[in-house]
Amino acid sequence: MIRVQREDFDVGKELAALTRGKPSIGGITSFVGLVRDMAGGEKISGMTLEHYPGMTEKQLAEIEAEAHRRWQLDAVLIIHRHGPLKPGDRIVLVATASAHRDAAFDACRFLIDWLKTKAPFWKLEETDAGARWVDAKESDDDAARRWTED
């Protein structure tokens, strides 16, 4: 399941809803991304996340489908926020549920790595020196590439 929203989310409630009525699930792996208060040695007072409505949902749905092809998963949830955020705010939740932990751990890592390089979001950070767009990291590309090499 994919959700792109401005509003915050409650991790506990989301995980409970994800597994409700599915007793075959043996475990959940979740990743929660937060807004940091520092970047590149500078203090961050806030952040605005821009995205491409329509394409974001399409890309996330494709990434989710790919995870289902690769692993035996009982449930997947991706929630990604957009709009203005403050340090400490939740940005993203990725949760994977499976009968066994290996599939849940691997699929969760895969989803966040791929999301970072495919989902059309852009972070505008606010610092004391003004607003600046966050540069894409090569390390993110490397992390995503791991999943395409055998």
Place this chain on the structure above:
Amino acid sequence: MKLLYFAWLRQKIGKAEETLEPPREVATVAALIDWLKTRGPGYVEALKNPKLVRVAVNREYVAADHRLTPSDEVALFPPVTGG
């Protein structure tokens, strides 16, 4: 053809979207980018480094040699930084 711009490309070009009719010889993504750069200094500034421009046609990533049709929705944006 509907064009969409995001993040600093949007800021440099000065608009989030526009509808344009490129000349018939503008058949590929690469040709479209070259043609856009004739439209003003904002476009030149936004599109000067091809390594920093990602292109999606009808909400799917495409390469520079992808062929365009007049009804396409073409989005130009920098490398993504979500998650």
